[in-house]
Amino acid sequence: MINTQIQENRKNIALKNQYHLKYHDKINLGAFYTPTEYVDIVWGMIKPFLNYKSIVLDSSCGYGNFFDYQINYPKKANDIDVIATNQTKNNFPEIDVYSKNALLNVDRKMFDISDNNELIVIGNPPYNDITSIIRNGIKRDNLEIDPDIKTRDFGMSFLLSYVKLNAEIICVLHPLSYLIKKSNFNLLKKFTDNYRLIDGIVIDSGTFKETSKGISFPILIALYKKEKFGMNYNYIKNYKFKTISNKIFSLNDFDFIPNYINKYPLKNIKPNGNDILFWTMRDINALKRNRTFVDEFGYNTIIIDKNKLDYYVYVDVFKQFSHLIPYYFGNLDVFINNEEFKKYKDYFIYECLTRNSFLKDYIQYNKNISLQEAKEIIINYFKSLIGNHYAYQNN
Numbered sequence: 070m071i072n073t074q075i076q077e078n079r080k081n082i083a084l085k086n087q088y089h090l091k092y093h094d095k096i097n098l099g100a101f102y103t104p105t106e107y108v109d110i111v112w113g114m115i116k117p118f119l120n121y122k123s124i125v126l127d128s129s130c131g132y133g134n135f136f137d138y139q140i141n142y143p144k145k146a147n148d149i150d151v152i153a154t155n156q157t158k159n160n161f162p163e164i165d166v167y168s169k170n171a172l173l174n175v176d177r178k179m180f181d182i183s184d185n186n187e188l189i190v191i192g193n194p195p196y197n198d199i200t201s202i203i204r205n206g207i208k209r210d211n212l213e214i215d216p217d218i219k220t221r222d223f224g225m226s227f228l229l230s231y232v233k234l235n236a237e238i239i240c241v242l243h244p245l246s247y248l249i250k251k252s253n254f255n256l257l258k259k260f261t262d263n264y265r266l267i268d269g270i271v272i273d274s275g276t277f278k279e280t281s282k283g284i285s286f287p288i289l290i291a292l293y294k295k296e297k298f299g300m301n302y303n304y305i306k307n308y309k310f311k312t313i314s315n316k317i318f319s320l321n322d323f324d325f326i327p328n329y330i331n332k333y334p335l336k337n338i339k340p341n342g343n344d345i346l347f348w349t350m351r352d353i354n355a356l357k358r359n360r361t362f363v364d365e366f367g368y369n370t371i372i373i374d375k376n377k378l379d380y381y382v383y384v385d386v387f388k389q390f391s392h393l394i395p396y397y398f399g400n401l402d403v404f405i406n407n408e409e410f411k412k413y414k415d416y417f418i419y420e421c422l423t424r425n426s427f428l429k430d431y432i433q434y435n436k437n438i439s440l441q442e443a444k445e446i447i448i449n450y451f452k453s454l455i456g457n458h459y460a461y462q463n464n
C-alpha cells in the first residue's frame with residue numbers, strides 16, 4: 070500500500086504527537102495524531118479527484134501530519150489549538166494556516182476559499198461523544214458550535230461542517246459507528262443526503278497509540294463524494310466494507326439478535342421476585358464491557374421474557390467467546406445464525422449454566438454433556454458464524 074517513492078519524498082521533520090498538551094487537554098481536543106501510513110492512504114484516495122481548481126483543507130490539522138506528503142496543490146490547514154498551528158506553520162511554511170474554531174460560523178470565507186474552487190477536505194477530526202465527555206467530568210462543554218451542526222459528537226459535527234463548506238470530496242477518518250448505527254446515520258442526515266461513500270478502509274483504533282487504553286473499535290478511512298441523492302441507510306447495509314488486512318464484510322451478511330429479543334428496557338415496568346434481569350444490550354463492544362445477567366433492577370436492566378430465555382443465554386455465551394470476534398465487528402449488534410444455534414442450543418445452555426447456576430430453575434438442560442465438549446461445539450459454531458474473519462481479532 071505504501072509507495073516507497075512517497076516515503077523517500079517525505080519531509081524530514083519530526084511530526085510528533087501533540088506533546089505540548091497534557092493528557093486531559095488531549096482528550097478535550099481529541100488530539101491524537103495520525104500515523105503516516107493512514108495519511109498516505111488518504112492522499113491515495115483523493116489523488117484521482119485533484120485538478121487545477123482543487124484546494125485541500127484539513128480544518129483540524131494538529132501539527133499538520135496530513136501535509137507530510139509531497140504534492141503540489143494549494144493547501145490550507147486549521148486548528149483551534151494555537152500552539153499546534155504555530156508548529157504547523159514551522160513545519161510547512163508554504164501552507165496557509167488558520168487558528169479558528171472550525172465548528173463556529175462555518176463558511177468558505179473563514180478559510181479564504183472562493184466559490185470557484187473545488188474543495189477537498191482531509192484529516193482526522195476529533196471524535197468524542199460529548200455526553201460521555203461531560204459525564205466523565207474531564208471534558209469541556211463550552212465550545213461554541215453552530216446550531217445547525219451541533220450533535221452529541223464532535224466528529225459528527227465536523228462531518229456536517231464539511232457540508233456547509235460545500236466540499237466536493239471528503240476523505241477523513243471517523244468511527245465506523247457513525248455510518249453503521251442507524252441512530253447516528255439519522256443524525257447525519259444533512260451530510261448523508263448530499264454525500265456518498267465511494268471508498269473506505271477500516272482500521273483499528275488500537276493502532277493510535279494513546280487511544281488504545283480501552284477496547285479497540287473500528288475507524289473508517291472514508292472517501293465521500295458530493296452526489297445529488299447522497300446515500301440512504303440501505304446503501305450502508307449493502308456496502309462492502311474493506312479492512313486494512315483485506316477482509317470484506319457487509320452488514321447484510323448477518324442476522325442480528327434484536328430480531329429475536331428486545332434490546333432495550335420497556336418503560337414503566339417493575340420486576341417481581343421471580344423475574345430474571347439482564348443488562349441492556351448495545352453493541353458487541355458494550356457487551357464486552359458490561360455484565361449480562363444481573364441481580365438488581367435499574368434503568369439499564371431488561372426484564373427477560375422467559376419464553377426467550379435461550380436467546381439471552383446466547384448473548385451471555387457470545388460475551389464469553391467474544392475474543393474470537395475481530396475489532397471491526399465491535400460496533401455491530403450481537404449476531405446469530407439462528408438455524409445453527411437451534412441445533413446446538415443444549416451446548417450453549419450447558420456452558421452458560423456452569424457460570425450462572427441460578428438459571429437451572431428456569432431452563433431445561435442436558436446433563437449428559439461435558440464442559441469440554443460444549444466449548445468445542447461453541448467454538449465450531451463461532452468458526453462457521455464468522456467464517457474467514459475468525460481469529461483475526463488482532464488485525
Ligand SMILES: C[S@@+](CC[C@H](N)C(=O)[O-])C[C@H]1O[C@@H](n2cnc3c(N)ncnc32)[C@H](O)[C@@H]1O
Pocket residue numbers: 087098099100101102103127128129130131132133134135147148149150153169170171172192193194195196212
Ligand atoms: C485527532 S486530532 C488530529 C490532528 C491531525 N489531523 C493529525 O492527524 O495529526 C484532532 C485535532 O482537532 C483539533 N480540534 C478540536 N476541536 C476543534 C475545533 N472546534 N476546531 C478546530 N480544531 C479542533 C484538536 O486541537 C486536534 O489537534
